[in-house]
Amino acid sequence: MTYQHLSQEERYQIYILMKDGKTQSQIAQLMNRHKSTIGRELSRNTGGRGYRPRQACLLAEERSLGSRNATQITPADWDQTVEYLQDQWSPEQIADVVGISHETIYRHVYADKAAGGTLYQQLRCQKKRKKRYASGRDRRGQIVGRRPISERPEHIEARSQVGHWEGDTVIGAAHKQAIVTLVERKSGYAVLAKVPNKTSTLVGNAIIEGLAPYQAKVKTLTYDNGKEFAEHARIDTALQSTTYFADPFASWQRGSNENFNGLLRQYIPKKRPLSTVTDEELRMIESKLNNRPRKRLGFKTPNEVFMQSLNRVALRV
Secondary structure, three states: OOOOOOOHHHHHHHHHHHHOOOOHHHHHHHHOOOHHHHHHHHHHHEEOOEEOHHHHHHHHHHHHHHOOOOOOOOHHHHHHHHHHHHOOOOHHHHHHHHOOOHHHHHHHHHHHHHOOOOHHHHOOOOOOOOOOOHHHOOOOOOOOOOOEHHHOOHHHHHOOOOOEEEEEEEEOHHHOOEEEEEEEOOOOOEEEEEEOOOOHHHHHHHHHHHHHHHHHHOOEEEEOOOHHHOOHHHHHHHHOOEEEEOOOOOHHHHHHHHHHHHHHHHHOOOOOOHHHOOHHHHHHHHHHHHOOOEHHHOOEOHHHHHHHHHHHHHHHO
8 A cells, every 4th residue: 555644634534533432443444544554643743632633734744844845835826726715625635736735725824814814714624613422322313224334334435436325414594494415435426405394205305316317326325313314215215225324423434424514514604594595506516516626536526436437337238
C-alpha cells in the first residue's frame, strides 16, 4: 500500500473513532489505512491533552514546512483560490488545482476571518456540534425486522464496488418537512428528494422513486435507526435490495451520508424553512455536488465514477 499523508477529515475521523473506544487496528481497518499509519499519527501528533485533530494538523504542517523551502504563492494563485472557495470547493479540492497546500488555504481563511473577512463562511464545518448520546441507549424504539450492520458483508466496507447506498433525512427549520438524502458509498453519487412530512410511507416512496432509475446499481441500503425507515422491507421488495441499520449513535458507520449532509447544509442551512426550497433548486444542488471533484476519487467527480459503472452494466446487457 502506497503511503499518503492523512487529511484533516481523516484526523477528525480518528478522533471520533478513538472517542468511540476503537483500537488502533480497528481504526485502521475502518479507514482503509495501514495500522502503522494510525500508530505513527498518534505518536507524533498527540499533545499533553491527548489527540486533538486540529492540533495534529498544525503539528504536521509545521514539520512539513520545516523540511522544505516555502513555495512562493502569487496574488493570482490567491485570487483563483478565493474564486473556488466562493463556489464552495473544499481547500483539499482547491489544493489539487491551484498547487497551494490545503493547510495553507485553511490558515489564509482563518486569517481573513480574524481580519473581518467572510471566506470562512464558505467552509463546510464552522462550529462545534453538540450531540446527546443518551448513555448509549436508543430512545426511538425498535424497527420491525431490523437487520443490524454487523450482518452486512465485510467487503462493502472497502468501497470497492458501486451499488451500496446510505440513506438519511435532513430536517428543516422547526422540524417541518425533510429532504431524503441517498449516497452511493464508492462514488459518492447522491440522489435528493423533498417530503412534506417525515413519515415512513412518504420517505419510503421517495427512496423507491429516487433509486428506481438506478435499480441495477442498488444492492444494499444502510440507514440510521430513525422510524422514518420503518418500511425498509417494502423498499427492498421494490428495489430488490437488502437493508441494514447502523448501530445507535454510531454516525461514522454511515460516513458517506454524514459527510454529504454537511455539504448540503452549505446550501440549505438548518434555520432555513424547507418550504422555500423548490424542486428546481434541489436538482441544482444535486448536480453541483455530483459534479464536484473529490480527492478520494483521484479528483474525479461522483457523477463520472457512478455513470461509468452504469455504462458497464449497459454494455453487458
